[in-house]
Amino acid sequence: MSARTQPEQAVSRLPWWAIALPSLAFAALLLLAGSADAHAAGGSGTLSQLFGLVRDALTHQP
Template sequence: MSAPTHPRTHPAATGGVDIRLPWWAIALPAVAFVTLLLLILNPADAQAAAGDPTIGHILERARELVLR
């Protein structure tokens, strides 16, 4: 008499890895990255760049290249 077998439903049972991230685990770092990038590329709002025109010029050129 043979015993009934049960199908494996979890990939971890077969040696695979099942990782599921919530939507905010991807969205929050992406929003933070874009926010920091915009702060860096906008020299008008940067107080530290106001004293050195070279840094402001470089940041302005980078912003122009990104927005094209």
Template sequence: MSAPTHTRPHPATRAGVGSRLPWWAVALPTLAFVTLLVLILNPSDAQAASGGDPLITHLFAWLRQLTAH
């Protein structure tokens, strides 16, 4: 009794696959990163953005000290 042989499937084609990202998939994370970087490097902006909330102000001050050392 002989065993049936299986043929190899054809490799998947990439012709129909879209590899481009929409503009917002790159722009929004970049904007968030730059905003946080500016807030960390300039604590006066961080205090103004927090609206005087002491918890947020202390958090930004702690992050500033952490990155300074």
């Protein structure tokens, strides 16, 4: 039996949801934390306003 001279390359590909789901969960946590901080501090920062707009758009009920 002879030794292989070139190692086999392992190709690993992640499915799309392996990146999308953790990213969505992280964004949701940021939205929750951003809205709580904005209400607690009375902040009018740009980031707080952006999170508020995104939260309002996602939770808007017709």
